[in-house]
Structures are given as C-alpha cells and as structure tokens.
Amino acid sequence: MTILLYDLVPTDTQRPFSPHCWKAKMALAHKGLDYRAVPTRFTDVPKVEGGVSKTVPVIRDGERVVADSFAIALYLEDAYPERPTLFGGDGGKAMARFIERWSQTQLHPFLGSAALMEIYRLQDEENGVYFRESREERYGKTLEAVGAERDTHLAAFRKKLVPLRSMLEYQPFIGGERPLFADYIVFGALQWVRVTSTYEFLQSGDPILPWFERCLDLHGGVGRATPAAA
Template identity: 40%
Template sequence: MKLYELVGKDKTQGFSPYVWRSRMALAHKGCTVEMVPLIFTEIADVEGANAKTVPILEHNGTFITDSWNIACYLDEQFPDRPPLFNGAQGKAQANLFNNIFFYNLVVPLFPALVGDIFNVIDDRDRDYFRTSREARLGKSLEEAAAQQEDYLAQFRKQLWPYNQTLKAQDYFDGASPAYSDYIMYGLFQWAKGVSPCQLLNTDDPLHDWRARMDDLYDSLGKVIKPRG
C-alpha cells in the first residue's frame, strides 16, 4: 500500500490534516504503508489517480482519493480488523462529527495558519499557494498573518464542546480511539507541522487527549517535530 502525502521543504514533515487521518486509520487497521511525499504542484501528476488533493491511497493497483472514502474503503477491505466506524449508525455519526468539526474548527484555523504554511512549503509551490489561498481568503497572506491572534482566539472559543466531551470520556469514539479521534488529531498534526503557535492550554482536556494520541502506534504522530 502507498499513501501519497503533502510535504513542504522538509520531506519528513507531512503536514496535511487529511493525510494524518488516513495515516492513523491505516495504523489502526494494522496496515503497513509506504509514504510517498508530494508537493502541492505534483499532486495532479500522480498517474492513474486522477486526483487534485491528497491523501491518495494506492492498493493493489486501485487508487482511492478523499480521506473519507479511504476510511470507508479500509473498513470494507478489512472487516476483521478493528473498525474505524461502529457500524452504519457509527459511520453516520462520524459524518456529522466531520462536518461540524470542519465548520467549527477547520474554517477558523485555516486563516490562522496560512501565513505559517506559506513559510514551510517548497519554493516551487509558492506562486500556486499564494494565488489559490488569497482567492479563498479574499485577502493577502500577509493580511491574514497579521490577524493570526484574532483567528486563533476565534478557534479557541470553538473548542468548548470538544473539551467538554473529553471530561466524560477518554476519546471522541468512547473508551478507545477510532475515526473521529483521527479527524481531530489530524488538525493538531497540521498545526504542529507548520506553526509554532500553541492551540491549547495545558489544562484543556484536549491537551491530555492529544498526548494519548501521540503515544498510539509506536508514537507515530511524533514524527512531526514541534516548530516552536
């Protein structure tokens, strides 16, 4: 199996939040995977994948794109291994979690990190990244970076339901981690991989949860080194 991921100048520090979901999901399933680093402007060139984004999973000559599809594929292909979704109802709940999570957390975090991302990407990606992200932001990367603290404050306010949930349970999926946890963990791997800013207070339940997630699968997530 191969998992195509997104890197910047440092090819060991894959920072895509969506790739991290798939990477953790593959580890959860006990799958051994070869990571294939790509920069933004190489993604469309992966022959046979017909992809615009990573992650891309290649398995027995089949390409699966989109992290959600990859998770569904893994549960279908390996039904005897620990499930990522607890049945059809669990999958439907994870889908809701994913969409709320996107709206609550990804949307405010993207402008907070965009200036830091620009500093870590490969030089060959800089024009593409600036043009595409400035169109999405409706402002320059520098203007967004100057407002980083405001965006982070908005982001931190949105953490309340997630911290509250972890007061009653160890993982978003209950007593042990599964796909909702990997959705959340990807976000923190993204921030850690590109930015020195601290998203959490040490007394946030999410802080301890993240430490537990860091220890999973031979500390897989710790391949990302803090920038701060």
C-alpha cells in the same frame, strides 16, 4: 502488498502536514496495515495516479486507487473487516460524518488561517508561488493580512472547542474507551498546526491537550514521529 499513501509535504519531506493525509495515515495505522508514504508537494498532486484527484490523500492498494480521507477510511473498513474497526458500525460512520463536518466548518477555517504564513514559508519557490496565489484567491486578501488577524479570532475559536472539552470529561476518546476514525478527524486538524507552526492555539491546561497527547502516542507514536514545529 504495501499500500501507497500519497502524503502532502513541504520542502522538508519529513514534515507531512495535511490534516486530511494525517486522517488517512492514522486510519492505516489503526488497521495495522503496512503502507509507504509517497512525499507529494502541491504541484505534484495533478500527476498522482494519472490525475485521479485534485487533492491528496490518495492511496493505492493493489489495483484499487482511492481518494479522499473519508472514502479511504470507508474502503479500509470494508476491505479489512478482520482488523480493528474504524467506525464500530453504521452508527459510528454517521457520527464520524458529523465530526468531519464540524471539524471542516468550525476548526479548519481558523487553524488554516492561523498557520497560513508558516505553511507558506515551508514551501520551495515553485510551491510557494502556487500556495500564495491559490490561498490569496481563496481568502480575498494577502497571506500576510490573513495571518495578522489570527489573534483577533483566537478566543472565538477556543469557544468552538467547548463540546469536545465537555465530552472528554466522560471518556478518553471521541470513540469512547478506544479511538475511532472520528478521533483522527479532529487529531488531523490539530496536527496540521502542530507540525507547521509554534502558534499556541490551545491554552496550557486545556483538557483537550491530554487527549491530543494520547492520540500522538497511538499506534507506536506515528503522530509524534513527526516533530512539532520549533
């Protein structure tokens, strides 16, 4: 049975952009599981599977409904143990949890604010109103004011990527010789900006870029199938 993935999209349903949905999508592809993405806009989320979650991703696998990207990865690992592992054991799960916290606290705040205005412009009128109201409440200032500050914070953001750059001197993926869910956590954050904005948050020649390109090509190029913003 095909798994359903509720996937956050703007007006253009071919441009899914949520970093968390990308984590789930890459996890499904890693496991080699058939799935169907269900395009879901911000204002659709409360209706997903009877309102099971305030956010997406949400998957339905037969009778099971699972929300939250990390919970989805854990579910897929347990439900399909015969397929390629997402974690490589309990240690990998613990490591991925650390990577998730690092990404959420060190990468997402800048990346989300850097692409904020572009994400807003991708929405239809109803979802644009929701996005503006919810994000301006979160940031305590207008979207325009948040977006105007991104160049000021860019250098500090790039410094936060030093651990990832250093690690990539030793191995091609965060997971080692092959990608694990930890890779998809960071990939989702960078893909978030790639598909919504032309903002150059990484410098040319940054060793993170070849890793990102490798991730885009994984699993038949599922990441690259969504084109970069132009």
